[in-house]
Amino acid sequence: MPPRIRSSKFASLPRPTPSQSSSARPQSITQNTQPSRQFSQTSCQQATLRRRKFYEWLNGPGKQLKEPLPDSTNYLGAYDRYGNLVRAGPGYQRGAAKPQAEGESKLTETTNKAAAPTEEAKTPEGQESLDELESAARKEEVEKKDAEQDDSKLPPETAEDLRPFPLNQYFRSQSVLSEDLREAIYQRVKRDGATVSLASVEFGVSNERVGAVVRLKQMEKEWIAQGKTLAVPYSKAVLNMLPTTPHIDTTDPKNKGKRPIVHEPINDLIVHPATRQQLWVPVAESRHFTREDAGKAFDNSLLPADERIPHPELVKAERELASGLSFEERRKLAEERFAVETAQKKREEEAREAEIRAQKVVPQRRWDFVFKDISVESAGRNGRDVRGVGWRYGLPHQDRKKGQVKIPTKVEA
C-alpha cells in the first residue's frame, strides 16, 4: 500500500535550494523521511519494495501526469509504460520549443482564416452549396495532414487518449458539452424561443440534455444575479481535462461551410419496459400486421415505435423528401406543422398565465399569502367528489396501503 501522505508531512519534503533551480517546484519527488513512530524523530529505516516502486513510478512515468497537457485529456491510457506520450511524434518534446512554434502556427492560421471570409461573398445562411461544404472539409483535411507531418507539433487526440483505465480498454470516456455550446443552446431556447426539439436537432444534442442544459443555465444565471460565487476555476480545470464537443457557430462567417458537430445520436428509440418481454403472437397470413399492431401486442396503451422516438418530425421530413415533393411544398408542410406546435405551446402558456392571474397575492412581512379562488360546489352533493378541495371527511388515508409511492417522483427545479 502506498503511504498515506499527511498534510504535516509535506513540510518535511526537501525544498529546492535557491541556487539549484529557477523553478519553484522540486524536479523529483523524494521519499520523505518518515518517522518510524508518531512520537519518534528517527526516520523509518525500512523502505519496502512496494514503496520503492511507488516512488519510482512517481518520478518516472507518473511524472507526466502531474501537469496536464493543455487542451488534452490527462488519462493513464495516453502514456506507455515508460511515460512516453503514445500519440506524440518522435520529434515532440514536451514544453520545449513549443510556445514559439505554436504561436507562429496560430498566427498563420488566424491570418488565413481572417483572409478567407473576405474572399467569399456573403450569401445568406442555409443556402450553402455542396461545393463549399466539400471545399471546407478538404481544407480541414489538409490542415490535419500538415499537423501530422510536423513532428514537433502534438497530433490531435486519438481513441487511445480517451482511455482512463488502462486495464479496461473498452471504456472510452465520452465527450461532454463545452461551455460555449451550453451557452449557445440556452440562448437558442430562451432568447430565440426555439422549441427543445428544434434546438436538439440543430445542435445534435438529445432532448433530455437540452432540457437539462436550459434548466442548469437558468439556475446559474439566477445564482449570478443573487451574487453567489460559482466554482469557475474548478469547472474550467475539469473541462480542460475532459474531451468536449466544441460549439461551431454557423452564423459566423469564419465558420462558413462547416457543420455543427453532432454530440450524440438524438433519435434513438428508448426501450419501453413493456417491450422487454418476448412475445409470440400468431397472426393470420391475411392480416396486415403493422408497427402499430406490434405496439398494441406488447401493451394496449403503447404507442407505435414511430411515435415513441424523440424526433418523429425528422422521419416525416425524410418521408416527404423520398416521396418526391418539391422544396417549396416540403417547406410549406413543415411550416404548417410548426404553426400547430407553436399554437399549442401558446395555448398552454396562456392557460398557465391565466391561472396565475386568478390568484390573489397578499405580501406580508415574511411570506406572500397566495389565495386561489375555488368553488364549494365542486365537492359535489355528498362532498366526496375528487374535484373538491380540502381533506375529506369519513375517508381513510391511503398512505399506509401497499404500493403507495412515497418517494417524490418529480423535483421542482
Add this chain to the structure above:
Amino acid sequence: MVLRIRLSRFGKKHAPFYNIVLTHARTARNSRPLEVLGTYNPIPQPPRPGDTHGRPWKDIKLDMSRARYWVGVGAQPSDTAWRLLSMVGILEPQYRISKIQGQVTKADSAAKSLIPETPITPPAEAEVTQEQKVEA
C-alpha cells in the same frame, strides 16, 4: 346556534394542514362541517422555479363569494380565520400593527404620567465623562 368560520387541523405530525370550514360553534374541531370553504397550508412553500428574487409563499384556497355570503348572514370567524379573510378584503382587519403600537405607546405614556421618572441618568453620564478623561 352560532355559525363559525374556523380552521380544522388535518395533516400529520409536524405537517399541519387546515380546512377552512363553516360549522356550528359547539361541534368538535374535526367533525363534519356544514361546508368546506377552502384550505390553508401554513408551511411556507419555496419560491417557484425561475423566480430569482422570489419570496416563500403560503398556499390558501378559498371560495371567496361563499365566505362573503356566510359572513354577511352572521357567521363569526375565529381570530385566525378573521386574519385570512381580512387579507382578501372580506372583513376589516381585526388587529393592525400600527393600532397595537399606538395602544402600547398610549399605555406607556399613561404609566409614565402616573409614576414620574427617577433622575438616575446624570451620575451615569458623569462617570462616563470621567472615564473618557482618563483615557485622554
